[in-house]
Amino acid sequence: MALTWPVVAAVLFGALLHASWNALIKGGTDKALDTALIHGLGLVVALPVVAIVGVPAREAWPFLAASIVVHLGYYIALVGAYRHGELGLTYPVMRGLAPLLVACASAALLGEVLPLAAWFGVLAISVGVVGVGLSRSAIGGHPGKALRYALANAAIIALYTVIDGLGVRAAGHALSYVATLFLFEGLPYFLLVMWRRGEHRPQAWRYMGRRWKLALAGTAASFGSYAIALWAMTQAPVATVAALRETSVLFAAALGTLWLKEEFGALRAASTVLLLAGVLSMRLA
Secondary structure (H helix, E strand, C coil), rough: CCHHHEEEEEEEHHHHHHHHHHHHHHHHHCHHHHHHHHHCCCHHHHHHHHHHHCCCHHHHHHHHHHHHHHHHHHHHHHHHHHHCCCCHHHHHHHHHHHHHHHHHHHHHCCCCCCCCCHHHHHHHHHHHHHHHHHHHCCCCCCCHHHHHHHHHHHHHHHHHHHHHHHHHHHHHCHHHHHHHHHHHHHHHHHHHHHHHHHHHHHHHHHHHHHHHHHHHHHHHHHHHHHHHHHHHHHHCCCHHHHHHHCCCHHHHHHHHCCCCCCCHHHHHHHHHHHHHHHHHHHHHH
């Protein structure tokens, strides 16, 4: 399997979609509810897709079950990271470190040994992604707490990436795998968030009533982004797709600057160049 330009273009578009739904969460006033609503609505998006394409092969179901559990931890850590830090800091750290972990794990678990140029690309993207988030303007709120959540999520992201990389190849059909995943993975977190609201559930329902249309757009973006990524993992090595997908940090930084009024400094600009060099290196490997 090779990383071709059509696969690169598709994954870059998926990266934009991924950054978009994360920006929707950061832009809201209740990040836990926004996260829960976006992924709870996954059922609405996924059900008609499953009705059309069907469920994946039986061999994929153990991977689906494991992925659902790991994704629950992902959402919990995601909200904690965003609550205590700026989007331009927490998002790059959690997304930037994961590709290195995926590259190490995929060699052992998937038998995908990357050439030297691809390793350089993964490393360049990881460093560039983290560098985008380390501008002085991004360090606001409670960066210590935010970074702890973000580092935990880097490991979680790497774990579910490898699980789903194995699962989608066992499924035989990327769209059926991701649609079935979305049927179930958001509901446990939605129920957990609502249960923890206790006597404040009426306010939570009113908040979601005001946000559901925007959240549904975020759900569609999340679904499309992950469907593209999992399809790409059937066409190219998991580690290179995982690294390329994390260029979403560029879109996140741009959205943070344009929409959330976060700054885009010289370090972020230099890191952007490093990211692009990493993409080119992986493509030419």
